[in-house]
Amino acid sequence: MKAIQIGLFVLLALGGLGVVLVRDPLRQALMVGVYGLLLALLFFVIGAPDVALSQIVVSTVAVPVMILVTLAKVRSQEAGDREGEDPGSRGSGG
Amino acid sequence: MSERARLVMFLAGGAGLAALLGWALAGLPAFGAFNGAYALLINHVVVAQRAATDAVTAVNFDYRGLDTFGEEFILFTSVIGLAVLLREQRGEHTGPSAQTSDEHRFQGSSQALRGLTLALIGPIVVLALYLDSHGALTPGGGFQGGVVGAAALLMVFLGGGYMMMRRVSPHGMVELAEASGAAGYGLVGLGGLVFAGVFFKNFLGGGTPGQLVSAGTIPFSSMAVGLEVTGAFVLLWTEFLDQALMVSGE
Amino acid sequence: MSVLAYGTAAWLMLVGLYGIVTSRNLIHMVICVSVVQSSTYVLILSVGYRVNASAPIFADIPPGSRAVDPIVQALTLTDVVVEATVVALLLALAVQAHKRFGTLDPSELTPLRG
Numbered sequence: 001m002k003a004i005q006i007g008l009f010v011l012l013a014l015g016g017l018g019v020v021l022v023r024d025p026l027r028q029a030l031m032v033g034v035y036g037l038l039l040a041l042l043f044f045v046i047g048a049p050d051v052a053l054s055q056i057v058v059s060t061v062a063v064p065v066m067i068l069v070t071l072a073k074v075r076s077q078e079a080g081d082r083e084g085e086d087p088g089s090r091g092s093g094g
Numbered sequence: 095m096s097e098r099a100r101l102v103m104f105l106a107g108g109a110g111l112a113a114l115l116g117w118a119l120a121g122l123p124a125f126g127a128f129n130g131a132y133a134l135l136i137n138h139v140v141v142a143q144r145a146a147t148d149a150v151t152a153v154n155f156d157y158r159g160l161d162t163f164g165e166e167f168i169l170f171t172s173v174i175g176l177a178v179l180l181r182e183q184r185g186e187h188t189g190p191s192a193q194t195s196d197e198h199r200f201q202g203s204s205q206a207l208r209g210l211t212l213a214l215i216g217p218i219v220v221l222a223l224y225l226d227s228h229g230a231l232t233p234g235g236g237f238q239g240g241v242v243g244a245a246a247l248l249m250v251f252l253g254g255g256y257m258m259m260r261r262v263s264p265h266g267m268v269e270l271a272e273a274s275g276a277a278g279y280g281l282v283g284l285g286g287l288v289f290a291g292v293f294f295k296n297f298l299g300g301g302t303p304g305q306l307v308s309a310g311t312i313p314f315s316s317m318a319v320g321l322e323v324t325g326a327f328v329l330l331w332t333e334f335l336d337q338a339l340m341v342s343g344e
Numbered sequence: 345m346s347v348l349a350y351g352t353a354a355w356l357m358l359v360g361l362y363g364i365v366t367s368r369n370l371i372h373m374v375i376c377v378s379v380v381q382s383s384t385y386v387l388i389l390s391v392g393y394r395v396n397a398s399a400p401i402f403a404d405i406p407p408g409s410r411a412v413d414p415i416v417q418a419l420t421l422t423d424v425v426v427e428a429t430v431v432a433l434l435l436a437l438a439v440q441a442h443k444r445f446g447t448l449d450p451s452e453l454t455p456l457r458g
Contacts, residue, residue, distance in 0.1 A: 097366075100365060100366070101366065103365075104361070104362060104365040108358055108361060108362065111357075111358065112354065112358055115354040115357070115358075116354065119350040119351075119353075119354060119387075122350060122391060123391070124345075124346045125345045125346040125348075125349040125350070125390055125393060126345065126393050126394055126395035127394070127395070128391055128392055128393065128394055128413060129394075130392070130413050130415070132415055133392065133412075133413035133414060133415055133416075136400075136414055136415065137400055137402075137407070137408060137409075137411045137414065138407065138408040139407075140402065140407065140414075141402050141407035142407065147401060147402045147403040148400070148401050148402075148403070149400035149401070149402065149411070149414035150400055150401075150414045150417045150418050150421065151418075152414075153414050153415055153417075153418035154418040154421065154422065158415075158418055162422055165422045165423070165426055166422075168426050168429075168430070169426045169429050172426075172429045172430050172432070172433040173432075173433075175433050175436075176429075176433045176436045179433075179436045179437065179439075180436050180439070231403060232401065232403055233399070233401060235421075237421060237422055237424075237425040238421075238425075240425070241425060303402075304403060323425060326429060327428075327429075330429060330432045333436075334432070334435075334436075337439065
């Protein structure tokens with residue numbers, strides 16, 4: 001049990017660093033899922049199944065979806081801006 | 095400020111913060127040696143006093159009910175803030191451009207994947223209801239069950255497209271669910287005030303520990319919060335999806 | 345073990361702050377804020393942990409058995425869910441900023457352009 005805890009603390013520290021150092025938000029959305037899964041596993045092995053349950057749903061489903069949809073919105077705004085400047089270059093939206 | 099200056103500032107400040115954190119954390123009890131008086135007390139009395147076998151849910155919806163009430167309204171107000179922020183932008187178009195989003199499908203998702211997603215909806219709904227209602231007995235409760243329930247509606251989106259998700263969860267219904275969940279939890283608190291003289295006092299009898307109808311008001315609080323959290327997450331996803339899928343097709 | 349547990353919490357906080365300070369993208373910044381926030385969960389739950397103790401669920405163990413602290417878990421559990429909606433609010437602000445200024449780079453968000 002203790003070895004699992006040590007391993008998870010180390011992985012978590014690396015995972016947090018990974019989330020911060022990945023600069024592309026799209027890849028970050030995936031990293032957040034992995035990091036959240038590590039958090040949930042750690043919570044599980046230190047006797048907090050309730051917290052692990054909410055962490056697992058929030059960080060593998062809720063937050064990545066919000067990041068992806070935000071990115072989609074931002075890209076469609078950028079596509080819209082380009083169309084505004086140059087009406088000839090339609091397409092590649094969404 | 096230049097990037098370099100900013101980094102130097104952070105390194106100085108971060109080093110100071112690290113030193114202070116190290117000092118503060120060194121004063122904590124060793125990992126695994128904690129002996130908080132309240133924790134010991136609650137672990138001893140929770141089953142006898144509240145007939146709840148999950149001490150965490152009992153703390154959440156009973157001993158700390160008022161705190162959770164405040165916490166719940168952070169959730170409520172941040173979803174309202176989000177809706178206000180995003181709807182202000184949406185004023186630019188009137189009706190939803192239904193065709194573009196109705197035809198919106200995830201390119202590359204196969205029929206099998208879509209079928210599997212749709213098949214998962216039932217089990218996810220059951221899991222959400224189980225977590226909502228059995229919070230006092232086993233790990234779970236309104237907060238977890240609520241997010242799981244919202245995930246079921248997200249599956250509708252992934253498997254059937256956005257317009258189908260909107261059809262099974264119209265905006266008005268989702269808002270109503272969120273608001274009535276929040277109000278329901280407040281009413282449980284008021285019930286304590288009316289029937290026992292203390293806001294959020296557990297005014298129902300405990301019952302037999304381990305049975306579904308036990309632990310007094312805790313299952314009701316849990317289900318109200320579950321409804322609110324489901325409503326909140328569905329609402330914020332649909333607000334974002336409205337933005338991403340509909341305005342772009344304007 | 346104490347050093348590792350509390351050190352991880354402090355490390356996550358500092359790493360998240362580093363990400364916020366050096367971020368060139370508001371969405372990236374919001375995610376770094378959530379890393380800082382998760383450091384508090386690690387710290388609080390580590391404080392409440394007790395060795396050789398079970399989870400505070402007394403469904404199949406007798407009441408009063410050695411169990412970890414349920415109070416810190418109740419504090420964390422609500423915050424995990426509430427934090428997700430706060431992240432959503434921050435992302436909505438990022439979308440709004442992008443709409444107004446046409447960029448997600450925080451260093452280009454100058455009041456002159458508004």
